[in-house]
Amino acid sequence: MGRVRLATWNVNSVKARLPRLLEWLELAGPDVLCLQETKVGADGFPTEEVAALGYAVAAHGEGRWNGVALLSRVGLDDVVRGFEGDPGWAGEPAERVREPDDGEEGLFETPRIEARAISATCGGVRVWSVYVPNGRTPESAHYTYKLHWLEALRSRVAGELAGTDRLVVCGDFNVAPTDADVFNPAAFAGSTHVTAPEREALAALLATGLRDVVPAPMKGPNPFTYWDYRAGMFHQDKGMRIDLFYASAAVAEAVKAAYIDREARKGKGPSDHAPVVVDIDL
């Protein structure tokens, strides 16, 4: 297959980020790019603009929230939107019960599957782009959903690894794997992204046969991929590593370079996440 550049980037709206996305595609030249938080429905993705740069596109979106996509110039086959076993989101308990209007005991909303995963085969590698639920607070139903969602992902990935040794799962996991992956562990006391159950869910995913490909920072010692827009967090390098690149052993052993492109977080109209770039030679 030769040398291939894979990347993952939470763009925080592909519409708002389109100029930056096109600029970055030309600059970095990834062969495969996993996108998250595209925030567009099925027909809202700027497919033509991206295709003009030589990329095939597979998008999975629902409108205002979430949304994932795969861009590839080395093949894009066997696209799967979502995955078997996704538990879906039913809302907080308080939202789940509707007022009885015609004598019924109350209606419960069934879980709605969100656009958080898409997978395809690109250049001989099975590639997953995932956007893990945020979790909001450890007390919320959204946090429970996050843990269930990660367990369902683990189960499905384990199934795929039985059929291929070339697989990557990358995207915005909304979990910092270790305390070294946040700027100040004390600042995250009581918050999501750092709790033991979330980290155990990542460990269980890795235990299916994946390895964490930790990218090199472009500047400073910390491999952060996300910095809050507020309070000058980026300029103080108060970030987190929550955008992860999990690779099967065969792919991980083929990694030649991996870095975080912090240049893409600078300047006018950036996403709050930076792209993670991984070069492999299979």
Place this chain on the structure above:
DNA sequence: ATGTCAACTTAGAGTTGA
């Protein structure tokens, strides 16, 4: 703890989510 951003409802500022 929250100083920004994006989309949406709806016609300007408030809500939601991150």
